[in-house]
Structures are given as C-alpha cells and as structure tokens.
Amino acid sequence: DAEITQSPRHKITETGRQVTLACHQTWNHNNMFWYRQDLGHGLRLIHYSYGVQDTNKGEVSDGYSVSRSNTEDLPLTLESAASSQTSVYFCASSEGSPHSNQPQHFGDGTRLSIL
Amino acid sequence: AQSVAQPEDQVNVAEGNPLTVKCTYSVSGNPYLFWYVQYPNRGLQFLLKYITGDNLVKGSYGFEAEFNKSQTSFHLKKPSALVSDSALYFCAVRDNHRGNTPLVFGKGTRLSVIA
Numbered sequence: 001d002a003e004i005t006q007s008p009r010h011k012i013t014e015t016g017r018q019v020t021l022a023c024h025q026t027w028n029h030n031n032m033f034w035y036r037q038d039l040g041h042g043l044r045l046i047h048y049s050y051g052v053q054d055t056n057k058g059e060v061s062d063g064y065s066v067s068r069s070n071t072e073d074l075p076l077t078l079e080s081a082a083s084s085q086t087s088v089y090f091c092a093s094s095e096g097s098p099h100s101n102q103p104q105h106f107g108d109g110t111r112l113s114i115l
Numbered sequence: 116a117q118s119v120a121q122p123e124d125q126v127n128v129a130e131g132n133p134l135t136v137k138c139t140y141s142v143s144g145n146p147y148l149f150w151y152v153q154y155p156n157r158g159l160q161f162l163l164k165y166i167t168g169d170n171l172v173k174g175s176y177g178f179e180a181e182f183n184k185s186q187t188s189f190h191l192k193k194p195s196a197l198v199s200d201s202a203l204y205f206c207a208v209r210d211n212h213r214g215n216t217p218l219v220f221g222k223g224t225r226l227s228v229i230a
Contacts (some may be wrong), residue, residue: 004158033217035220040222041222042205042220042221042222042223043159043205043220043223044220045217045218045219048217050215058217090158090159092158092159098215098217099215101147101164101166101209103149103161103164104159104161104218105161106151106158106159106160107158108156108157108158109156109157109158
C-alpha cells in the first residue's frame, strides 16, 4: 500500500545544531506540506511544495527550509535549532493540482525536542 | 484572509448520545471545508469535505457535517457517539478565490466520549 513515512519518529538535539526531518511518500503526489503542532496553536503550516523544484513559505517559516528535488521527498531543515522549535512535526501530501480539493494524507509525525 | 475557528477546546458527551463539534469560517469567496480526526500519536486522518452541492455531507465512521452559508458554519455531527470516537478533531478551510493558497486549520477540539 502507498504511504507517507516520517523519520525519525523522535529526536532530541541541542540548540544551534542543524536538524533535518525526512518525509517520504509513495503515492506520487504532487503536493507536499510540513506542519508543526503545538498545544493552543493547533496545526500551523511551515512550508509547502506543489511539485519538483517548487517551494513556498507558510505561516511559520522563519528558521526552517525545504527543498524538493524529486516527487517522493520533502525534507525539512532547521538551520540552527532553537528551543522554540520544540514541537511535533507532521508531513502531508495530496494529489492533483494546487486547485484540487483532494484530502491530505498525513504521516505519523516527528517529536522534536531541542535542549 | 481565510480563517477558521473552533470555539470549543473540549467537548464531553455520553456514549450513545448525539455529538456536535462546532466550526465557523471566514473567506472572501466560496469555502472548501474539511474535517480531520487525530488519534494519540498518529497523524491526522480525513473524515469528510464540502466542496459544493448538498449542504449535508456524509463521511467516514458515521460522521456527517452540515454546511450553513448564512451562519458560515460547518459543524461535525454524529447521531450516536462511541467511546472510540474520543480524539482530537480539526476543521480546515480553503478560499476558492485565493488561487493556490493551502488549507488553514483550526486549533482543534478534543472530544471525550464517556461510557
């Protein structure tokens, strides 16, 4: 079955370090998204991509970057981790054009703690 | 700007009773509306969506939602709650007049069904 996989599931790191979270989907979806989930804030969009070589900033993009070199992967990089970036991170994908209203499929998340 | 509000952080209901989880939205054009559910330590799962057509939308696990344009609401309902329905529920909206902008999620409502 097609799926979306996030790795690692848990990570602890120190402030100032560079961290990369992986997201891999096997649906061949054009659209991919990164969110962070925090108590009291719900789900907030970090970055998104509508296809290879396309990336866009979301609501809370400062301190994060993404690149889309193929259809399957959208890694999220924290350039210099800060304690405020401690959160649960979710990757999602959806099929079709950006105008389509196909539902997003979510990974099971990465719990990131920055000490 | 597009936005969505879930006015209740927590909803408690007895098993077998009907449940309602509220959602209101604000868009400049016509809304595309979605409900997702999240179980502990898992990603979000799609329940149902409203794009156009009938105001009553049926989805997974016996859930349904009613689109009300005059009240700008899209409340999630189920006639008879199960303990297994206990989870975190998210409403999301996209404005069809805003081109390629992605979904905006509410902050979530925690549903507890008590046996």
